[in-house]
Amino acid sequence: MRVTWVAVTAGLLGAAVGAMRAASRLDRLHVRTDAAWAALDAALYRRAVVASALDGPSALRRTAHAALLAGPMAREDVENELGRMLSVLDRCRLEPARANRLAEAEQTVVIARRVYNDAVRDTLALRSRRMVRWLRLAGTAPLPTYFEIVEPELPAYGLELDGAGA
Amino acid sequence: MVCPYSLAVPGGVQAHVLGLASGLRSLGHQVEVLAPAAANDPAQVLPEFVTPAGRGVRVPYNGSVVPLIFGPLAANRAWRWMHDHDFDLLHLHEPVAPSLSLITLALAELPVVATFHFATTRSRALAAAQGLLQPTMEKITARIAVSPLARRVHVEYLGGDAVEIPNGVDVSRLSGARPLAGYPRSGGTVGFVGRFNEPRKGMPVLLAALRVMIHTRPDLRLLVVGHGDTQALLRAAGPALASRIHVLGPLSDEGKAAVLASVDVLCVPALGGESFGIVLTEAMAAGTPVVASDLDAFSRVLDDGKAGVLVPAGSAEALAAALGGLLDDPARRSALAAAGRRRVAMWDWPVVARRVLQVYQSAVAADPRRLKSGPGGARAR
Known part of the structure; x- marks a missing residue:
């Protein structure tokens, strides 16, 4: 009888420790996702600012302005449209300094999106665990969602990155 | 920057770490390297920016014999190294190898960039260890793969995407x-x-x-x-x-x-x-x-x-x-x-180092500590 109680207590204690560890992991992941979103947001914003300052077609400038103002719901669509317009833009006609700034801003978007989606992936993996769902360890934090945009075609090698130093 | 394999043995990862560190330093950045190496080995002169973390143990891993280092002594050295230097960012190489990079990652409280070198597809051990490693791996902010193959292996076996930046050459x-x-x-x-x-x-x-x-x-x-x-x-x-x-x-x-x-x-x-x-x-x-x-x-x-x-x-x-x-x-x-x-x-190291720097900037931009203290730091909860 005594042995059973000891076993049950040990089991409960183990479960409690596990739940606490999962909760702290989850908290760290939520913070990481929020921070990665802030970085991606800033990267997208910078790309839109650079694009809106280009002397390209007026539709491009309009889309860039729309991207700067877009709310969270419309963000993916507008950024996608901006990305599509930038992909057909003739870079040779731009000033070299501006073209460089644009390439750099686009590259930063690519990296920031991977960083953010990685954070989302890790968070979703943990939140899908049964213990996390049953004990509602995530509290009221909303479920993060991937940011899906088409990645611009960047040259894999030999990207001109002058002036990219910190 | 942390290298998991001993510098006493020549190897691709070791050469990569030293080359990248020199490239970044030539661009005017402050870089310190922690690596398994004997502290006072007359046969081997270490660059001044390398902190030796002790002799490596030769262990068969991933199809070849590699010099690894682990244990409380290594953990203590890694912890001291991080506290002696006030780093903005930690760059770990091959963090899935059971060595110094993994230890440092477990202790880290700052943005972490990880570079994956291996491109082996028979990683059943890796897939099995994934569950155990996951809580530690969650601390990585941004990932780099040195080749399209390394990136694919990474995506398939570890989950998560990586930025592709090739090896440099001196x-x-x-x-x-x-x-x-x-x-x-x-x-x-x-x-x-x-x-x-x-x-x-x-x-x-x-x-x-x-x-x-x-x-x-x-x-x-x-x-x-x-x-x-x-x-x-x-x-x-x-x-x-x-x-x-x-x-x-x-x-x-x-x-x-x-x-x-x-x-x-x-x-x-x-x-x-x-x-x-x-x-x-x-x-x-x-x-x-x-x-x-x-x-x-x-x-x-x-x-x-x-x-x-x-x-x-x-x-x-x-x-x-x-x-x-x-x-x-x-x-x-x-x-x-x-x-x-x-x-x-x-592929010259200073050129490759510039691309790595961009990943560093993105990782620092995604540092949670900026969220708490920086302007507009309201956490979207």
């Missing part, structure tokens, strides 16, 4: 190397660099090509650099060819650079399983024309044959024709050397 060191005494010589010298007993590296194809070529070239010579069983190689070459093969064994970076400067052509006849081909970039940096098999990775590096000669993988006849053609044509050799030098500029 162009200034290689282009300034002096040839060995007595070289370059007349009669034609072909070079081979790599583990020559591994069939995958294509040595049998090269031997078959040379066997044909020695009929018309009595003074042809093959210089071989790398690990392997010399006797087995000479037996495989046969009596007619064996006397023309000089096996120099595994050499230091300086020795390898000298060999590249000495040969007329470097031959890379690998049959497959190559993810990048660092030796191609080294040869291009040294100004040595390259004849390589037409693997995807190689044709990418050689710009589809514009910066070197590509031959069908496994074809001894095609290899013999390409090598013979180049040995007979000094003008073409110098044209290829010039094209190679132009091509290799994009």
